[in-house]
Amino acid sequence: xxxxxxxxxxxxxxxxxxxxxxxxxxxxxxxxxxxxxxxxxxxxxxxxxxxxxxxxxxxxxxxxxxxxxxxxxxxxxxxxxxxxxxxxxxxxxxxxxxxxxxxxxxxxxxxxxxxxxxxxxxxxxxxxxxxxxxxxxxxxxxxxxxxxxxxxxxxxxxxxxxxxxxxxxx
Numbered sequence: 001x002x003x004x005x006x007x008x009x010x011x012x013x014x015x016x017x018x019x020x021x022x023x024x025x026x027x028x029x030x031x032x033x034x035x036x037x038x039x040x041x042x043x044x045x046x047x048x049x050x051x052x053x054x055x056x057x058x059x060x061x062x063x064x065x066x067x068x069x070x071x072x073x074x075x076x077x078x079x080x081x082x083x084x085x086x087x088x089x090x091x092x093x094x095x096x097x098x099x100x101x102x103x104x105x106x107x108x109x110x111x112x113x114x115x116x117x118x119x120x121x122x123x124x125x126x127x128x129x130x131x132x133x134x135x136x137x138x139x140x141x142x143x144x145x146x147x148x149x150x151x152x153x154x155x156x157x158x159x160x161x162x163x164x165x166x167x168x169x170x
Contacts, residue, residue: 004141006134006150006167010160013153014042017071018111020064022100024118025077026084029055029063033085034120035155039075043068051077059092062099064107074107076100080118088122093129097136104147111149116159130162 013021013035023036029051031040040048050065054077057063062078078100080092096117104112117133118124130152137150152167154160 003145004147004150006137006152008152008154008160008163008167010154010157012038012155013113013115014038014070016113016151016153018113018149018151019072019109020074020076020104020107020112021067021070021072022112022114022117023051023075023077024080024096024115024120024122025051025057026086027056027058027079027082028052028084029057029077030084035115039070043070043075047075051075060095060099062096062103064103072113074109076103076107076109076112078103078117080122085121088118088124090118090124090128090132092122093118093124093132094136097133098140101137101140101144101147105144108146110147111151112147113151113153115153115155116162119159126159126162127165130159130166134163134166 031048078096
């Protein structure tokens with residue numbers, strides 16, 4: 001883990017200069033709301049078209065697409081839900097986070113940005129999601145030697161602070 005830095009930021013994930021941005025997707029690849037819509041709006045509709053061609057994406061798996069006009073090389077679509085706007089539980093957050101990390105490592109991604117997985121339409125409490133994500137990330141990076149920088153991007157103060165508390169950075 002000493003080789004991997006975990007950074008917490010508040011802001012817009014579409015502005016991150018990283019190898020990959022994680023989209024907490026649905027299995028259909030439809031990018032209609034939340035983080036997915038922001039990625040499509042800024043990066044371009046070709047991201048959604050490519051994701052939908054690779055769908056269905058089973059829960060616990062992830063796929064990559066190009067990043068369109070974004071500064072990233074890849075968008076990693078890791079479903080937290082089967083259908084758009086579904087309420088989910090914390091296990092879906094863990095599985096999606098792990099699937100994104102595994103694919104990032106396979107793609108030889110050195111830097112990756114995560115939003116709060118499941119904290120939008122998925123309805124997962126931000127503190128619970130932050131806890132599940134950070135624990136999953138810490139377990140993974142103990143074994144992984146590829147990913148060097150992980151950025152946890154909170155879109156609001158509440159999520160940013162939840163990430164900081166879990167990482168004990170406050």
